[in-house]
Amino acid sequence: MENNAPLQNTFENNFIRFIQILRHLGLRISSAEAVDAINALIELDILDRNQVKIALMATLTKSLEDRVILNQAFRSFFITSEERSDRTARNDDMREKEVREIGSAEEELIYQVEDPDGNAAREVKLPLTEEEKRVYTKLPEDKRNKLRDYLQKQFHSNPVNNPEQLIANMVRSSLNYWRHYLKLQDGGPPEVEYTGEEEIDEVLREVVENIRDEEHLIYQDIQKITDTDMPAxxxxxxxxxxRLSIRIARRYHRTNKQQGIDLRRTIRYNIRYGGAMFRLKYRTRKVQKPKLLLICDVSGSMAKYAVFVLQFMYGLSAVVKEIDSFIFSEDVENITGKFDKKRPFAEIMTEIINRSESWGKGTDFGKALAEIDEKHGNILNKQTLIIVVSDTKVLNAEKAAYRLSVVKKKVKDIIWLNTLPRRMWPDTPSVGVFRGYCRMFECNTLAHLDRIIRTQMLY
Structure with a gap:
């Protein structure tokens, strides 16, 4: 142990542990990317904290969400020994508090059960896991009282032998719901699989808590973004x-066909062979830029989401000339050509909203599709990617789904950005009606939108 102790503060050990932390936070980092990061760090002043962070950002992150996580992890991991001791003390206090709360929960969930044979009543403790007890401690007081009242009635109305397992299953189902609900209320910080190594787990917990406490805009439901935060x-x-504009504008894309050599990918791939070029990677010219058709729901529940999506399309208009854009509620309106890059976006949106007869009204998606198909059918072809933005809560969903099935046969693909939280999909019949005719994704935060852009809209 004494021989290994000095290794704890070496550059190599700290770098490996930091990569481990990032991977547990959900970042996908390959060995080649880790090597790139080391090579970048060699070329700069390792004592300059800002230079180190910029190098790690450049080599290890691929998205806005990745950069948010890495920034928090960097702040939590690279700290002084005094700061680390303070954090350990805070974590010890937090664990002690958690143990007390779980103990209190166990006492609250002990019940007296009458024996069906008339013998003395006995105490029953529900066989819940530590995680389930932890969820219980996070419930609002009124919800905990309601759950306890329900349990009390169940135990008194079920004077049978060994009722605890049956009732525990009921409680477990309720707590599972609350676990998912509380996670959504927290704003969607990254899910973490803890390592069991206390020092690393302390960093992981702190990163998740910091992201949650700051309520970073990337994780917030767009509907909840305040006017103050709108500019950011x-x-x-x-x-x-x-970022998507840059990807679209690239003259080449990756391929396995033997055309032009992709030198960067070839060098990176062959690092494993010591630099010898055993395997070549290729690239070819893109055939064409995508042709996009945006159909955006601007009914009352969707108006704020629509502003963000239209801003996104405004940013793409510089490199994608063929963006046909429609907004709909009770009626459909063609706003193609409104996105003039020479005019400020705020001015464009003000004009669209003021002139629109649909903004903020009810939702008739079937009528919108029918009008687009009949009056603008020339834009529906096998090069067209349709992007629908809606919560699926439309009039005559079955009729609209039929229209969608007709349109689907004419176009390349249909992507549906559903602003409804995924947990609500099973209880929303219209979601199931539409999912058979499109690729549907949950999209109510900027993190969702970023992920969909990177992984689904270009392929």
Whole structure:
């Protein structure tokens, strides 16, 4: 142990542990990317904290969400020994508090059960896991009282032998719901699989808590973004659309066909062979840029989401000339050509909203599709990618789904950005009606939009 102790503070050990932390936070980092990061760090002043962070950002992140996570992880991991001791003390206090809360929960969930044979009543403790007890402690007081009242009635109305397992299953189902609900209320910080190594787990917990406490805009439901935060949120949208614009504008894309050699990918792939070029990677010219058709729901529940999506399309208009854009509620309106890059976006949106007869009204998706198909059928072809933005809560969903099935046969693909939280999909019949005719994704935060842009809209 004494021989290994000095290794704890070496550059190599700290770098490996930091990569481990990032991977547990959900970042996909290959060995080649880790090598790129080391090579970048060699070329700069390792004592300059800002230079180190910029190098790690450049080599290890692929998205806006990745950068948010890495930034928090960097702040939590690279700290002084005094700060680390303070954090350990805080974590010890937190664990002690958690143990007390779980103990209190166990006492609250002990019940007296009458014996069906008339013998003395006995105490029953519900066989819940530590995680389930932890969820119980996070419930609002009124919800805990309601759950206890329900349990009390169940135990008194079921004087049978060994009722605890049956009732525990009922409680477990309720707590599972609350676990998912509380996670959504927290704003969607990354899910973490803890390592069991206390020092690393302390960093993981702190990163998740910091993201949750800051309520970073990337994880917030767009509907909940305040007017004060709107400028910052729209700036993030601009970054997302610029990133996609760069991808679209590239003259080449990756391929396995033997055409032009992709030197960068070839070098990276062959690092494993010591640099010898055993395997070549290729690229070819793109055939064409995508032709996009946006159909955006601007009914009352969707109006705020629509602003962000239209801002996104505004950012793409510089490189994608063929963006046909429609907004709909009770009626459909063609706003193609409104996105003039020479005019400020705020001015464009003000004009669209003021002139629109649909903004903020009810939702008739079937009518919108029928009008687009009949009056603008020339834009529906096998090069067209349709992007639908709606919560699926439309009039005559079955009729609209039939219209969608007809349109689907004419176009390349249909992507549906559903602003309804995924947990609500099973209880929303219209979701199932439409999913058979499109690729549907949950999209109510900027993190969702960023992920869909990177993984689904270009392929």
């Amino acid at each position: 949120a729209l700036a993030l949208i601009n970054k997302l659309s610029r």
